[in-house]
Amino acid sequence: MGAGIANIGCMMNMPGKNDIAMLEALERRILWLASWTIHNANHVRPNIDGLKVGGHQSSCASAATLMTALYLNVLEPEDRVAVKPHASPVFHAIQYLLGRQSRANLENFRALGGAQSYPSRTKDADDVDFSTGSVGLGVGVTLFASLLQDYVRLHGLADGRDAPGRMVAIMGDAELDEGNVFEALLEGWKHDVRNLWWVIDYNRHSLDGVVNDHLFGRIRDFFGSVGWNVVELKYGKRLKAAFQGPAGGALRQWIDDCPNQHYSALTFMGGAAWRERLKGDLAGTSGLSELLDGHDDDSLHRLMTNLGGHDMETVLEGFHGVEDDRPHCFIAYTIKGHTLPLAGHKDNHAGLMNPQQMEAFRALNNVPEGQEWEPFANMEIAEKKVRAFLSDVPFAQRETPPAPARFSVPPIAAPVADSMSTQEAFGRILNDIGKADGELARRIVTTSPDVAISTNLAGWINRRGVFHRDDKPDAFREQSIASPLKWDQGPSGQHIELGIAENNLFLMLAAAGISDRLFGARVIPVGTLYDPFVARGLDSLNYACYMNARFIVVGTPSGIALAPEGGAHQSVSSPLIGIAQDGLAAFEPSYADELATILEWSFDYTQRDGSGESEIEWLRDVEGGAVYLRLSTRAIGQPKREIDAATRHSIMAGGYWIREPAPGTEVAIAYTGVVAPEALSAWEQLVEDSPGAGLLAVTSADRLSAGWHAAERSRQHGEGMGARSHVERLLEPLAPDAGIVTVTDGHPEALSWIGGVLGHRVKPLGVEHFGQSGSLPDLFAKYRIDADAILDACAAALIGRHGARPVSKAAE
Numbered sequence: 116m117g118a119g120i121a122n123i124g125c126m127m128n129m130p131g132k133n134d135i136a137m138l139e140a141l142e143r144r145i146l147w148l149a150s151w152t153i154h155n156a157n158h159v160r161p162n163i164d165g166l167k168v169g170g171h172q173s174s175c176a177s178a179a180t181l182m183t184a185l186y187l188n189v190l191e192p193e194d195r196v197a198v199k200p201h202a203s204p205v206f207h208a209i210q211y212l213l214g215r216q217s218r219a220n221l222e223n224f225r226a227l228g229g230a231q232s233y234p235s236r237t238k239d240a241d242d243v244d245f246s247t248g249s250v251g252l253g254v255g256v257t258l259f260a261s262l263l264q265d266y267v268r269l270h271g272l273a274d275g276r277d278a279p280g281r282m283v284a285i286m287g288d289a290e291l292d293e294g295n296v297f298e299a300l301l302e303g304w305k306h307d308v309r310n311l312w313w314v315i316d317y318n319r320h321s322l323d324g325v326v327n328d329h330l331f332g333r334i335r336d337f338f339g340s341v342g343w344n345v346v347e348l349k350y351g352k353r354l355k356a357a358f359q360g361p362a363g364g365a366l367r368q369w370i371d372d373c374p375n376q377h378y379s380a381l382t383f384m385g386g387a388a389w390r391e392r393l394k395g396d397l398a399g400t401s402g403l404s405e406l407l408d409g410h411d412d413d414s415l416h417r418l419m420t421n422l423g424g425h426d427m428e429t430v431l432e433g434f435h436g437v438e439d440d441r442p443h444c445f446i447a448y449t450i451k452g453h454t455l456p457l458a459g460h461k462d463n464h465a466g467l468m469n470p471q472q473m474e475a476f477r478a479l480n481n482v483p484e485g486q487e488w489e490p491f492a493n494m495e496i497a498e499k500k501v502r503a504f505l506s507d508v509p510f511a512q513r514e515t516p517p518a519p520a521r522f523s524v525p526p527i528a529a530p531v532a533d534s535m536s537t538q539e540a541f542g543r544i545l546n547d548i549g550k551a552d553g554e555l556a557r558r559i560v561t562t563s564p565d566v567a568i569s570t571n572l573a574g575w576i577n578r579r580g581v582f583h584r585d586d587k588p589d590a591f592r593e594q595s596i597a598s599p600l601k602w603d604q605g606p607s608g609q610h611i612e613l614g615i616a617e618n619n620l621f622l623m624l625a626a627a628g629i630s631d632r633l634f635g636a637r638v639i640p641v642g643t644l645y646d647p648f649v650a651r652g653l654d655s656l657n658y659a660c661y662m663n664a665r666f667i668v669v670g671t672p673s674g675i676a677l678a679p680e681g682g683a684h685q686s687v688s689s690p691l692i693g694i695a696q697d698g699l700a701a702f703e704p705s706y707a708d709e710l711a712t713i714l715e716w717s718f719d720y721t722q723r724d725g726s727g728e729s730e731i732e733w734l735r736d737v738e739g740g741a742v743y744l745r746l747s748t749r750a751i752g753q754p755k756r757e758i759d760a761a762t763r764h765s766i767m768a769g770g771y772w773i774r775e776p777a778p779g780t781e782v783a784i785a786y787t788g789v790v791a792p793e794a795l796s797a798w799e800q801l802v803e804d805s806p807g808a809g810l811l812a813v814t815s816a817d818r819l820s821a822g823w824h825a826a827e828r829s830r831q832h833g834e835g836m837g838a839r840s841h842v843e844r845l846l847e848p849l850a851p852d853a854g855i856v857t858v859t860d861g862h863p864e865a866l867s868w869i870g871g872v873l874g875h876r877v878k879p880l881g882v883e884h885f886g887q888s889g890s891l892p893d894l895f896a897k898y899r900i901d902a903d904a905i906l907d908a909c910a911a912a913l914i915g916r917h918g919a920r921p922v923s924k925a926a927e
C-alpha cells in the first residue's frame with residue numbers, strides 16, 4: 116500500500132553553495148517583507164480607529180531561516196504544514212514570493228479581507244494547510260493528520276499519490292507548555308505515527324519573558340521516550356568553527372552553561388557587552404585574547420548569535436539528514452527578534468520596530484525607498500536567477516487536490532422498538548450501516564476517547580474492526596473468552612480508538628474532517644464522547660470548526676436524565692455550545708425516527724461545499740458544515756408513524772408541531788430532546804382547559820435560531836423583505852400575546868429566545884444548576900422539568916390573559 120514508505124529527505128538533496136547563498140538572500144528578503152507588512156499595518160496605513168494593529172516582528176525573525184529552508188527547499192508538494200501562529204507574516208511573504216499571495220492582501224494584513232493575523236484555512240487566500248492561533252492545537256493536529264493519512268492510504272481512499280506527505284509543525288517553544296501537545300504525543304506513540312516533523316523554534320522566549328533553563332532537557336527526553344528522533348540544531352557553522360579555534364573549548368562550555376536570561380540580555384546589548392562578559396567570565400583562559408581580538412564588536416555579536424536555527428546550512432543539513440519515516444523533532448536554537456533591534460529583549464513578543472528602526476532595517480536589507488513591496492528590488496542576486504530558482508521550488512509545484520466527488524447517502528431507516536433511547540437508536544443505525552456495507556459504510560470512520568462501548572459504537576466496531584497500522588488480533592477472542600465486543604485491530608479497521616483525551620478526539624475530527632482537502636480522500640468522521648466532556652475539548656472543537664472540518668460528533672449521554680450517574684456527569688451548558696459554535700449544526704432529537712432523519716441529512720451535509728443543489732433554509736445549508744448530536748440513554752416510548760417529506764424538512768430546519776396548535780391559540784409548549792414524555796403528558800392535561808394548545812418538538816434550537824437570524828438580517832438589509840424563517844412560520848398560528856412554555860434538559864436559555872421571534876411571552880424551564888444523583892422522576896421534579904412544572908409554567912403563561920389558573924396537581 117505504500118503507507119509505510121518513507122517520504123524522506125536525504126543528504127543527496129542537500130543544496131550546493133550557490134543555492135545556500137540564494138536561500139540566505141531570500142531569507143533576508145522574506146524577513147524584510149514580513150517586518151514591512153507588520154510595519155505598514157501599524158505605521159503606514161491610515162489608522163481609523165486608534166487601536167494598535169499589532170503583529171509579531173520578533174516571532175517572525177526567529178522563524179525566518181527555518182521557514183525559508185522548509186518552504187523554498189525541503190518541502191515537497193504533498194507535505195502539509197502548520198505554521199507557528201505569530202509567524203504568519205513570514206508565511207505570507209513566502210507565498211508572495213512564490214506568486215501565491217497578493218500584494219493587496221499583505222498591505223491589508225490584519226485589516227478586513229486582508230492576510231490574517233494567524234494562518235487561517237478559511238480566511239486566508241494563500242493555501243494554508245492547518246489553521247493556527249490557539250497555541251498547541253496546530254501542533255497537535257499534524258499528528259492526527261499523519262494518522263489519518265495512514266488511514267486513508269491503507270483503506271485505498273487517498274488520491275493515488277505514490278508517497279505519503281510529511282505533516283510538519285513549525286512551532287514556538289512555549290507551545291510545549293500546552294498539555295494537548297503531550298496528550299497527542301502519547302496517542303501518536305500508540306498508533307505508531309509516521310512522516311511527522313515538529314520543528315521547534317527554540318528561541319527560549321514565550322509571551323511574558325524568557326523560559327526556564329534546562330526545560331528542554333526534559334522535553335528532549337520525553338520525545339525520546341515516545342519513539343521520536345530528536346535532532347538538535349544548536350550551533351551554526353561559525354560557532355562550530357570558533358569552537359575549534361583559540362579558547363574554543365571554553366567558549367563552548369560558557370555558551371552551554373549560560374542561563375537563557377543572560378544570553379538573551381547579551382544578545383540585546385550586542386558586541387561590546389559580549390566582549391566584556393567573556394573577558395570577565397573566561398579571564399585567564401588561554402587563547403581568549405586571540406579569540407576576542409579576531410573580531411570587532413559586530414563580528415563578535417554575529418558569532419555569538421550564530422545559533423543552529425539561524426544558520427541556513429546547519430538547518431538544511433538537519434532536515435536533509437533525516438533517513439527514515441520515524442517522527443522527528445528538531446530543536447532549533449534561535450533568537451527571538453534575530454537581526455532586529457528587538458533581538459533578545461524579554462519584552463519583545465509584541466514589540467514593534469519604530470519608524471527610525473525600520474528605516475535602519477530597510478538600509479540593512481538594501482531595500483530602496485519606495486520599493487518596499489518589490490519582491491526582488493536591489494537583491495544581491497540577479498532577479499532573473501531568483502525568479503528561476505523560485506519557479507523550481509518543489510513545494511511551489513503543488514496543486515490543491517481536486518475535491519473528491521460527493522456520494523449520495525442512502526435512506527437511513529429508523530430502528531423500531533416500542534421504547535428506545537436516542538443513544539441506542541444511534542448505535543443501531545450505525546450497526547445497520549455497517550452491515551449493509553455500502554459506500555457510506557466504507558467512508559465512515561468512527562473515533563472515541565475510550566468511550567466507544569458506553570456510547571453504543573460496539574455494533575459498528577464488531578462489523579468494521581479497529582484501526583491500527585499493524586494487525587493485532589483480539590487476545591480474548593483467540594482464547595475463546597466470551598465477550599460481546601470484538602477488538603481485532605488492523606489496517607482495515609474503521610474505528611480509531613483514542614485514549615481518554617477529548618482534545619485528541621476533536622483534533623482527530625479536525626484532521627479527518629479536512630481529509631478531502633488534505634489528501635483528496637472523502638471520509639465521514641463520526642466521534643463520540645460523554646456530553647459533559649464536550650467542554651473538556653471545547654477549544655479543539657472550536658479549532659476544528661474554524662478549519663471548516665466536516666464531522667459528526669455525538670455527545671451522549673447528556674443532561675440530568677443521566678440521573679444516578681451524578682452531578683458533574685450531567686451536562687447543562689452544552690445546548691448553548693451547540694447554538695453558539697459556528698460551523699456546527701446542533702441537534703437534540705427525542706425519537707429514533709427523528710435521529711434517523713437527522714443522520715441521513717448529516718451524512719450529506721458534511722459533504723457539501725457550496726456547489727450543487729441542496730435543500731435550502733439559509734445559505735449555510737449549501738455550504739455544509741459539521742454536526743453535533745446531543746443524545747440520551749433514557750429510553751422513551753416511540754411514536755408509530757411515517758415521517759413525511761414536510762415533517763422531514765421541518766425536523767432538519769429545527770422543529771415541527773407534533774401537536775398542531777389551533778389558529779389563535781393562547782398557549783403552547785415547546786420542548787427539545789429527552790423531556791418529550793413530560794411535555795406530551797403536560798400537553799395532554801393542558802388541552803383539557805386550553806383545547807387549541809400546541810406542542811412544538813424542537814429538534815435543533817441551533818438551526819431554528821440561525822434561520823431566524825438569517826431572515827432578520829435579510830429583511831434588515833432590505834434584500835429579502837419577504838424572508839420568513841422556519842420558526843416564524845411555525846409560530847404564526849399562535850395568538851400575538853400567546854404564552855409559550857419551553858422545556859429542556861439543559862440550560863433554559865437554549866429555548867427561551869423563542870419568545871423574541873414574534874414577541875410571545877415565554878416561561879422557560881430547564882436546568883440552571885449542577886445536577887446530582889437521583890432517580891429520574893426525583894431529579895426532573897427537583898429541577899422543575901417534569902409534567903407538573905410544565906403545567907405550572909403554562910398557568911403562569913396564561914396569566915395576563917385570564918389571570919392565574921393553576922393547572923398542575925402539585926399547585927392545586
Ligand SMILES: Cc1ncc(C[n+]2csc(CCOP(=O)(O)OP(=O)(O)O)c2C)c(N)n1
Pocket residue numbers: 173174177199201248249250286287288289290316318320321322451464
Ligand atoms: C491557547 C493560547 N493561549 C495563549 C495565547 C497567547 N499567546 C500568544 S503567543 C504566546 C507565547 C508564544 O510563545 P512561543 O510559542 O515560544 O512563540 P514565539 O516565542 O516564537 O513567539 C502566548 C501565550 C495563545 N495564542 N493561545
Ligand SMILES: [Mg+2]
Pocket residue numbers: 287288289316317318319320321
Ligand atoms: Mg518562543
